[in-house]
Amino acid sequence: xxxxxxxxxxxxxxxxxxxxxxxxxxxxxxxxxxxxxxxxxxxxxxxxxxxxxxxxxxxxxxxxxxxxxxxxxxxxxxxxxxxxxxxxxxxxxxxxxxxxxxxxxxxxxxxxxxxxxxxxxxxxxxxxxxxxxxxxxxxxxxxxxxxxxxxxxxxxxxxxxxxxxxxxxxxxxxxxxxxxxxxxxxxxxxxxxxxxxxxxxxxxxxxxxxxxxxxxxxxxxxxxxxxxxxxxxxxxxxxxxxxxxxxxxxxxxxxxxxxxxxxxxxxxxxxxxxxxxxxxxxxxxxxxxxxxxxxxxxxxxxxxxxxxxxxxxxxxxxxxxxxxxxxxxxxxxxxxxxxxxxxxxxxxxxxxxxxxxxxxxxxxxxxxxx
Numbered sequence: 001x002x003x004x005x006x007x008x009x010x011x012x013x014x015x016x017x018x019x020x021x022x023x024x025x026x027x028x029x030x031x032x033x034x035x036x037x038x039x040x041x042x043x044x045x046x047x048x049x050x051x052x053x054x055x056x057x058x059x060x061x062x063x064x065x066x067x068x069x070x071x072x073x074x075x076x077x078x079x080x081x082x083x084x085x086x087x088x089x090x091x092x093x094x095x096x097x098x099x100x101x102x103x104x105x106x107x108x109x110x111x112x113x114x115x116x117x118x119x120x121x122x123x124x125x126x127x128x129x130x131x132x133x134x135x136x137x138x139x140x141x142x143x144x145x146x147x148x149x150x151x152x153x154x155x156x157x158x159x160x161x162x163x164x165x166x167x168x169x170x171x172x173x174x175x176x177x178x179x180x181x182x183x184x185x186x187x188x189x190x191x192x193x194x195x196x197x198x199x200x201x202x203x204x205x206x207x208x209x210x211x212x213x214x215x216x217x218x219x220x221x222x223x224x225x226x227x228x229x230x231x232x233x234x235x236x237x238x239x240x241x242x243x244x245x246x247x248x249x250x251x252x253x254x255x256x257x258x259x260x261x262x263x264x265x266x267x268x269x270x271x272x273x274x275x276x277x278x279x280x281x282x283x284x285x286x287x288x289x290x291x292x293x294x295x296x297x298x299x300x301x302x303x304x305x306x307x308x309x310x311x312x313x314x315x316x317x318x319x320x321x322x323x324x325x326x327x328x329x330x331x332x333x334x335x336x337x338x339x340x341x342x343x344x345x346x347x348x349x350x351x352x353x354x355x356x357x358x359x360x361x362x363x364x365x366x367x368x369x370x
Contacts, residue, residue, distance in 0.1 A: 007091065011051040013040060015092050019055070022076040022083050027063070035062045049168070055095035056102055066103050067110050073099060074114055077121050093122045101127035108135050112142050119153050128161035129170050136174065136181075143185055152194040158185055159200040165207040179208045183219065190223060191231060198234050205238035213242055217249050224253060243296070244314040246357030256296045256356045260289035261322070263353055263360035265329075272366040273336060275344060279365060282331040283353055287322040294321050295355055297330065302350040303342065304367070310350065313342075336367065344369070 016039045024032045039058050046054055063069035073096050075081070086092055097118055104111035108131060115124045131139045143158045160166065162182045164175040175182050182204065189201050209216040220235045227235065235253070242250035248258070266283040273279050287293055297318045302310040315334075322328060336344065346369040352362030 006048075008046070008048040008051055010088055010092050011043070011048065011055070011095075013043075015086065016040060016043070016055065018084070018086050019076070019093075019095075023063070023072060025083075026075050027072050031062055035059075038062070052095045052098045053102065056099040059095065059099055060103055066107055070100070070104065070107075070110060070114055074117050077117065090122050097122055097124045097127035100124065101130055105130055105134055108138060112139065115142075115157065116146070116149070116151070116154050119157050120151065123153070123160070124157055125161040125163075125166065126169050128157065129166070129172060132162060132172055133170070133174070140181055140185075147185060147188045152192075152196055155189060155192060155194065156197045156200045159189055159197065159204050163200075163204045163207050165210065176211055179212060179215070183208070183215075190234060191228070195230075198230065199237070202234045202237035205234075206241050209239065209241050213247065217242070217247075217253065220250075221253055243357070244298070246354065246359075248357055251296065251357050254296075255294050257293070259293060259295055259356040259358065260287065261293065261295065261355055261360070262286045262288050263355075266353065266361055266363050268351060268363050268365050270365070272368050275346075275367060275369045276337050278333045278335050279351070280331070280333045281351060281363075282329065284327055284329050285322065285355065286327040287324055290324055292321055292323050295319065296357075298354040299332070300352040300354055300359065300362075301334075302352070304345045304347045304349055306343075306345055308347070314354070 016036055020030070020032045020036050023030045035058055038061070039055055042054055043051055059069065059073070060066075063072060076083070077093070077096065097115075100111050100114060100118065104114075104127075111127075112131060115128065118124050118127075128139070143162060146154050146158050149155055162172065162175065162185065163169070164172045164179060164182070186201050186204060189197055192198050192201070205216060205220070216238070220238060223231060224235055239250045239254065243254070251257070262285070264284045264286065266281070268279060268281045270277075270279075281299070285295070285297070297320070298314050299317050301313050301315065303313060304310050317332060318330065320328065344367060346367050348364050349367050350362055350364050352359045354360070
């Protein structure tokens with residue numbers, strides 16, 4: 001493995017052998033050498049999620065029928081059996097929840113019983129989703145019981161596994177249309193003692209904001225009454241998509257009213273930026289009002305697309321309070337370099353300054369590709 005491995009590189013020969021060693025102890029008929037050979041024959045050509053699914057598929061092929069196989073895999077996760085530890089087990093053992101996701105739907109009771117055990121080691125957020133789709137009421141009963149569990153990983157699973165738009169997971173279209181069943185769960189988790197859980201709750205609420213902004217704003221308004229600093233953080237994080245869109249109601253809920261400010265001296269350098277370099281921009285803001293103002297300052301990059309149109313991307317810049325008549329100078333650098341989540345195209349791009357959801361002005365620059 002290289003000094004800076006890709007995540008998929010953690011799913012390697014050593015892991016496959018460790019899984020096989022454990023299973024061989026628990027289930028002597030297991031064809032250990034054949035299992036290892038079958039996995040390794042296909043492993044290197046696959047990406048991360050496909051590697052987990054490959055191991056899950058080979059487990060199905062080499063183990064008994066599902067209920068018995070599941071019990072073997074649960075025993076394999078039992079730390080009290082004295083097995084040598086598997087480093088980075090949360091990532092490396094995701095084949096186990098994948099096994100439940102792919103092959104457990106015909107055995108919902110046994111599969112749902114297994115999730116509290118599995119999620120201590122590796123999250124079942126993807127495995128849970130097919131059960132919410134096929135057995136929504138039965139699965140929601142389990143989630144309501146898990147809300148009060150002592151294990152924060154299981155409480156987080158309640159929120160994360162039921163997110164309607166979980167990245168890399170199947171969309172839960174029923175909950176996209178009607179989020180009330182999961183909102184009832186989040187209501188019970190909003191003041192969870194674990195930041196790990198509360199962050200998931202905020203992400204779940206942010207998903208809901210994309211389809212039901214009015215409902216989300218109403219609920220966050222109610223939650224903000226007498227809220228602790230922890231809950232206020234959650235509300236702030238839950239509203240982030242609406243904030244980036246400049247939603248005035250979301251901004252007002254966080255204490256950012258219509259800004260009476262003046263933008264001046266906006267400068268970009270260089271005017272022609274070589275791809276791979278840094279764009280530097282600076283500007284001034286002056287409070288034109290008679291009272292101090294809370295300001296949420298963002299900048300919007302309108303990146304050129306392949307068809308010549310531009311698409312906006314909002315970046316957070318600064319939050320501050322500005323006294324009446326006060327002026328502040330702000331300077332920022334942004335690298336325009338290759339990244340995996342965006343492809344850049346040459347030509348004219350635009351940068352705009354947004355304060356409390358309102359664009360105050362902007363300037364263009366040219367992106368030059370080598």
